[in-house]
């Protein structure tokens with residue numbers, strides 16, 4: 001194990017919550033971490049150095065989108081995804097399976113993998129565990145996700161079981177194809193729907209494969225928050241303490257706070273970037289819809305206590321005007337506001353866990369959200 005190989009260091013715990021850091025050759029990931037989504041090799045509307053300045057240590061890339069356009073081999077020929085998008089810090093890439101099932105046309109799933117037609121130009125493609133790992137290697141990803149099958153909820157137990165077992169076989173094939181390259185990590189993905197016994201079996205089988213980290217997948221797919229939290233509580237005791245846990249696709253600030261309290265270390269979600277483009281912002285006082293006419297004459301900034309220029313530097317009236325006018329600056333500034341708040345929330349969680357005062361941080365934060373912005 002070289003010094004800058006992949007390593008995870010726990011600094012403090014508070015109940016089931018943990019704070020620490022993942023050390024990789026391209027940088028350190030402070031946990032709990034929120035990972036902004038960079039679907040098509042860009043965090044939409046943001047410069048890389050802006051994303052970095054907010055405190056993001058890692059961003060997400062996407063196998064599905066990049067294999068279709070501009071193509072994984074082309075990105076590799078151009079020096080890899082870090083050079084391509086000018087993000088020299090760690091990148092985590094999803095395996096593409098989830099996006100195929102939610103975006104592609106004419107999908108056919110077999111033991112071998114999934115074949116589909118591009119939602120962009122209808123061209124035919126195939127993703128197998130081996131091809132997904134190859135694409136992520138070509139992109140130069142630091143944290144590689146196994147190819148898996150994620151079922152939406154609610155679903156019948158036998159459907160969840162079939163997908164969970166296929167995902168386990170695919171995890172083995174990803175592990176074989178990935179090898180053990182220095183400084184890079186392969187994460188497994190726990191599946192099993194909302195069936196505790198399936199979730200436990202999936203976790204135990206993946207842990208036996210001795211992977212570098214474990215994601216909990218198959219959640220935030222339509223189930224209520226209490227079901228999502230119950231599944232985290234079911235799985236968490238079966239995951240090794242000394243390896244990172246990543247809850248895929250989550251979520252709202254409240255989802256993240258609740259999941260951190262249950263032992264999750266890493267998150268990704270399109271929410272802050274997508275909502276920002278639609279005029280929805282997240283702040284210390286809760287959510288605001290800047291399309292709402294009540295902001296039209298409000299000279300106050302979103303939050304003058306924030307260090308983010310977009311949050312403290314323009315009036316709500318101006319942001320409302322930009323949103324109503326569908327100006328591109330509106331999408332940019334509100335994305336900035338949201339990513340700043342998400343990183344501020346993660347920094348607050350890390351500090352609270354380190355100080356052993358997570359319970360009152362959570363209580364205070366939820367009070368602030370509930371009180372809203374008088």
Ligand SMILES: Nc1nc2c(CCNCC3CCCCC3)c3[nH]c(NCCc4ccccc4)nc3cc2c(=O)[nH]1
Pocket residue numbers: 037038039060061062094095096097098145148149150189216217218219220221248249250251268269270271274
């Ligand atoms: N492999 C895999 N990925 C999953 C993802 C994608 C995570 N984000 C990747 C990221 C890569 C770059 C492009 C964007 C996606 C999920 N996202 C959600 N919920 C989202 C729920 C949601 C939240 C807000 C808005 C829309 C949907 N559940 C997920 C479960 C899984 C899963 O089991 N396996």
